[in-house]
Amino acid sequence: MENFIKNTDIKDLVNIIDNIYDEIVIWDDNYTILYANKACGRHYGLAQDELIGKTLDYFIGTEKYWTPSSVPYVYKEKRSVIQNQKTLLGIDLETISVPILDEENNVKYVVQSCRDEFSFLSQKLAPIESNYDEKFEEITDLIYKSPNMKKVVKLANKISSYDVPCMILGETGTGKSLLAKYIHGISNRKDKPFISINMASINPTLIESELFGYKKGSFTGASSDGKKGLFEMANGGTLFLDEIGELPMDLQAKFLHVLQEKEYTPIGSVTPIKLDIRIICATNCDLKQMIEVHKFREDLYHRLNVFELNIPPLRERIQDIQILTAHFLNVFNRKYSRNCRFSDEAMDLLMKYSWKGNIRELSNIVERSILMMEEEYIKATNLPPRFFTLDKVTGCKMDGSLSDAIEDVKKNMIINAYKEHKTTRKIADALDISQSQACRLIRQYVDND
Template identity: 40%
Template sequence: MEEKEKDFLLQELKQYKEIYEESKLILDSTVDFISIADDKGVFLRISKGAEENFGVSDDEILGQSAYLLEKKGIIDKSMTVVVIESKQKEFSIQRTRTGKIFMVTGIPMFDEVGNLKKAINISRDITEVEKLNHRLKETEELLDWYREELHRKQELQENFIIGENPIMKKVLNLIKQVSTVDATVLLQGETGVGKSLIAKTIHKMSHRREKPFIQVNCGAITESLLESELFGYSEGAFTGALREGKKGFFEIANKGTLFLDEIAEIPLHLQVKLLHALEEQEIYKVGGSTPINIDIRILVATNKDLRQMVKEGKFREDLYYRLNVLPVYIPPLRERVEDIPILTHFFLKKYNEKYCTNKKLTLESHNTLTSHFWQGNIRELENAIERLVITCDKDYIESEYIYHNLFNIKEEPNIEVRGIIPLKEATKEVERQLLLKAFKKYKTTRKISEILEVDQSTVAKKLKIIKEQKR
């Protein structure tokens, strides 16, 4: 070999070595992991970091097939394999055995006649980015939860569904829980405990709060009209019907909440239709044969014992169990006496603002209201406070004014029995006068029961009887 040719080859070899060293430096210096494989998927070159990224050494990758690495579970999906099969540029997310997450770009390389020659992968580590995205998602979900909880709490407070009584606190927690699901809720309790208000609050705290809330008092609609009012009627269903027919409350409440108050008043023949609507989420109009799909949440309320009505054959058993998915019992005011001052303050503020007054209750007045037997529960208490705000002409509402003008109870001057009367009647009269004197002096049933050494419930019942006799 001539000296000139030898020098040329050495020079060329030197250039190739420089190119190799430069490319190796680039491969090892880049933040991305780069791999080069032939058309069979065998790795020819890789940048450093194989062990950190894949849990294997460089030697365990170089000369190995991408198909084999995928089979061994070193990577979940080989971009080299994808590029070889598609023969075009590809993008994908790749997860490795070590828990790393890469955004991989696969680039095919062709020879001069268009045959696939090599597959080059550029892998960018996005593990920390994915972790941050995951944390961000968790934080957003937590913020959404806090927003919902704050909204529910505000709804409870704004609608005076408040209380310190342990039983009522459990009810409040239950209301918050049932508001998040679409199951049927059965509200039970005496007249005036706030069943309608709680139904509205459940709706306002639910995901349906932007949709209609339709309240129907089943006891206020005559039996002959109830079916058409609930389910609507078709064109020409009966004499006097609108020509175009009419939507019922089920259709009007679609996507929202339908509250059926006094559910015990629905007649037996309509209970079958109601059960079908609950189970199938579809209704039939009066005079119609085509089912209408509905998407509503059903809330019902009653002050009657539905279980007893089932035993008496006045209420369908299957409907009872369908309604009794989430029962909520709202206690009467006499079972949550400690909540009366809170409610009193709320109503006093409400009606002072309504009538532009600034009436206040004395401590004795608060005790008088707290000790009263509120047969009409919250509704009666609210009406009483409104009446006191309107009728009392003084800034401070005294206890004497309350039991004279609100309760119509007036004290007798002395405990005495006039004339000869049967002993039983005399005993009742002495008891009546004694209770009135004690009420005048001590104001609360709790204190009266201590002084007279009888149960508080006995005092409350007897005072209630005296009040009714005075009317």
């Protein structure tokens, strides 16, 4: 972006915007048009110089070049809106109006983009065939860009074609169940059931009947119709057992038998049922330590751990924070009909936070911020108090102002990145910034330190 702006003449930039097919209009706080591109001629029959410099009253007065107008509302409410409009020429438009705020949080400009309805566009513009990769739909929920997550996904892609058990390790909230679903979705079993169960959420006395099912009348309190177990429900597909460390010891031997013999027997039955299934397990516990204290069978551990995937915590994949934040903003803005964004200072804090709750905590923070905010911009001061405690932000001094604290964190990140990577290119890649930014920050924090 910096290189583009640096190497692009302002006239070239204006020429680019002039020729965008959608209408672009910029208003000032006097409701006066500062800029309009050539598309306005198609919508209103007016040349650019016939719009620029004129006020809103001119266009929505007697002539009514379009109706209704959202500009006054955006200035008053300080929020983006979308609105259907009709022009003097009978053209239906979808108009998005976005406020641009100044340093005092007042609306300085309103930028509008106005698009013809699709049926009109399809007559004017040549459509192209939609020939996207069908696999793309399957993987869009797995959002990442960090090198260490790329390694995890690369290994997941490799093992997805092998019908053997795998173990997913990681802290709470890192996305273990999502990765299990991803593996199933790209495997040969993708058209078969994916059954997921959290072992910690089931009463230990009920786990056996949940897994194996039972025949009618098998025990006191059993359903008169019997019950399908998870093995039967997942047959042909994938069974994902989250928190596998919670499986009681007395059932571990029975589970091991299922894995070895590829068959199971429902409670109350004497007839084994053949099983064609893939097992994926996950845990945030140290199973090796549990083996040492005789809480987990070593033979079962080795049977389940043919392949091991270790999802790093969010604090070790900083490059993913920004893209995940954008994802959750889209999800919750859509859910609550909002258009909130984080300020640069708030994003700085999100990037430096320790995220002990990982992706789940990030999701909760974004949702909470959207629900609590009346304005569109979520500022650093709108974040919960825990974002400003010493143990949550690495290397941050607690005395001084918030801007000093953010500056201190930024300095520590640059110094640590310089010690580890040495070159500006590698530092830029590690911190997901441009190389020119890396050079400037090294001069600022390293050379002058």
